[in-house]
Amino acid sequence: MSDYLLLIFGIILMLAGIIGCLAPVLPGPPLSYLGLILLHLSRFGQFSSTILIVLAVVTVVVTLLDYVVPIWGTKKFGGSKYGTRGATVGLIIGLFLGPVGIIVGPLLGAIVGELIFKDDMKYAIKAGFGSLFGFLTGVGLKLAASFVMTFYFVKEWIA
Numbered sequence: 050m051s052d053y054l055l056l057i058f059g060i061i062l063m064l065a066g067i068i069g070c071l072a073p074v075l076p077g078p079p080l081s082y083l084g085l086i087l088l089h090l091s092r093f094g095q096f097s098s099t100i101l102i103v104l105a106v107v108t109v110v111v112t113l114l115d116y117v118v119p120i121w122g123t124k125k126f127g128g129s130k131y132g133t134r135g136a137t138v139g140l141i142i143g144l145f146l147g148p149v150g151i152i153v154g155p156l157l158g159a160i161v162g163e164l165i166f167k168d169d170m171k172y173a174i175k176a177g178f179g180s181l182f183g184f185l186t187g188v189g190l191k192l193a194a195s196f197v198m199t200f201y202f203v204k205e206w207i208a
Contacts, residue, residue, distance in 0.1 A: 052091040056206070060085035063199050070191040072144060073137050077191045081198040082108045094198035104198055113170060115187040122183020128163055128176030135162020136180045156181045163196040 054071070068083030082104060088094035089101065123133050139158020143150030160177035 052093060052187045055091035056093050059084040059091070059202065062087065062197075062201050066200065067192070070188060070195050071140075073140060076112065078108045078111050078198070080194040081148070081202075084199055085202055088202055088206060094182060094202070096201065099146045100201065104201070107194050107197070111186045111190050114190055118187040118190070119183035121181065122186060123159075123176065123180040125181020126176050126182070128179045129166045129173065131162040131166035132159040132173075132176045132180035133162070133184070135159045135165070135177075136184045138162075146165070152185075154185050159184075 063078050064167050066077045066079075066084060069075030069077030072075075084094065085094075085101070085104065088148050093107020111125035119133050119136070120130075123129065135158040136155035137158070137163070139154035139156065139185030140151065141154075142158070143152070146154065156177055159180035159193060160173045162168070162180075163176045
């Protein structure tokens, strides 16, 4: 019975991990990694220690990069922290508008954030795209890590 509970909670954590890659309030890769650990503790999956260690390192690195990459993208394109914050607010609003909102929301949010910082549309658009680029790069890294962990989860569960 407890193995089935571990499996169910593992599946829930894997799904929450993927959702967490898009929703800034949930730590996507760490949740996915916890799902792997729960599966490992059950009779349904026995990962090698090498895989668990490598995926733990990937989780830590991707989580740290998620904080660094948006700042790098914003600075590379001449933006400010207002653009990064605006992109985050735009994403939250965009989540309610579907897949297009997830992409357009951060861009518009970053532009509005930069316009609040500096009343120059050309600057705001350039910095907004930089912020969006950094943000989407971070999301892409998190999604890649979570999908790899989901792959190992499903592979081990089915095998």
